Amino acid sequence: MSTPALQVEGVSKDFGRIIALRGVTFSVQPGEFVSILGRNGAGKTTLLNIISGVARPSDGSVQLFGTDPNDRENKAKLAVISHEMFLYGNLTAVENLEYYSQVYNVPDASQRIDDVLTDVELKHRRFDLVATYSRGMTQRLTIARALLHEPSLLLLDEPFTGLDQHAIGMLIALLKKQKEMGRTIILTTHDLHTAEILSDRYLIISKHKIVRDGLMADTTPDEIRETYFSSDKQEVGV
Numbered sequence: 446m447s448t449p450a451l452q453v454e455g456v457s458k459d460f461g462r463i464i465a466l467r468g469v470t471f472s473v474q475p476g477e478f479v480s481i482l483g484r485n486g487a488g489k490t491t492l493l494n495i496i497s498g499v500a501r502p503s504d505g506s507v508q509l510f511g512t513d514p515n516d517r518e519n520k521a522k523l524a525v526i527s528h529e530m531f532l533y534g535n536l537t538a539v540e541n542l543e544y545y546s547q548v549y550n551v552p553d554a555s556q557r558i559d560d561v562l563t564d565v566e567l568k569h570r571r572f573d574l575v576a577t578y579s580r581g582m583t584q585r586l587t588i589a590r591a592l593l594h595e596p597s598l599l600l601l602d603e604p605f606t607g608l609d610q611h612a613i614g615m616l617i618a619l620l621k622k623q624k625e626m627g628r629t630i631i632l633t634t635h636d637l638h639t640a641e642i643l644s645d646r647y648l649i650i651s652k653h654k655i656v657r658d659g660l661m662a663d664t665t666p667d668e669i670r671e672t673y674f675s676s677d678k679q680e681v682g683v
């Protein structure tokens with residue numbers, strides 16, 4: 446078997462007395478699309494932060510493509526879409542993307558910028574300051590920014606938040622395209638239906654642990670809901 450895109454081994458995370466994760470272990474193969482499900486406070490964002498190298502685990506280890514998440518080469522392979530926009534409000538969309546093209550050494554940057562702005566349907570507003578964008582437009586630009594350097598691994602933390610129905614459809618189509626291109630995608634969402642449409646595999650986190658790791662093809666939507674909601678009931682305090 447090839448080197449996993451992601452290997453999470455016995456990861457635990459505490460914030461003082463608060464337990465966020467306990468002994469989380471799983472791996473993801475290149476090209477897999479995995480949805481991470483779990484109620485508020487389950488530890489999904491904490492897990493993604495540890496995977497991307499933004500946070501350190503209290504215990505355990507993570508490897509991206511066989512090396513440390515903070516290795517320089519991994520930065521170029523990784524894209525994170527989260528609540529943090531990483532955009533400059535006092536710059537236009539094009540200026541933001543030009544900046545990131547330089548950071549990531551994107552070849553043929555002006556064509557690439559044009560392509561990603563077309564993908565997220567923002568070309569008509571490309572010369573407007575990002576501070577004047579609506580929330581959904583800002584989220585679309587965040588997606589464009591993340592895809593700019595053609596990452597191999599995408600980490601998406603509730604990327605549908607703030608998007609209207611049209612933009613949700615647009616992002617679903619974009620993610621399907623990324624999957625077809627062989628990219629590895631890890632998504633957290635509270636929308637079980639979208640997870641079912643998009644993913645090959647799902648993980649359910651409850652009480653700081655993975656309580657289910659299954660293939661979508663082997664599981665009915667009702668079974669996923671049942672596990673999701675039954676694990677819900679026990680999730681009280683720390």
Ligand SMILES: Nc1ncnc2c1ncn2[C@@H]1O[C@H](COP(=O)(O)OP(=O)(O)OP(=O)(O)O)[C@@H](O)[C@H]1O
Nearest residue numbers: 460463464465483484485486487488489490491492
């Ligand atoms: N910086 C922090 N300081 C203290 N506690 C934190 C911090 N970040 C997360 N936690 C705690 O860790 C636990 C997991 O939080 P996390 O944000 O990972 O959950 P989540 O599954 O992403 O939830 P949501 O669905 O609401 O986004 C929660 O109890 C939360 O309060």
Ligand SMILES: [Mg+2]
Nearest residue numbers: 489490491602
């Ligand atoms: Mg979260």
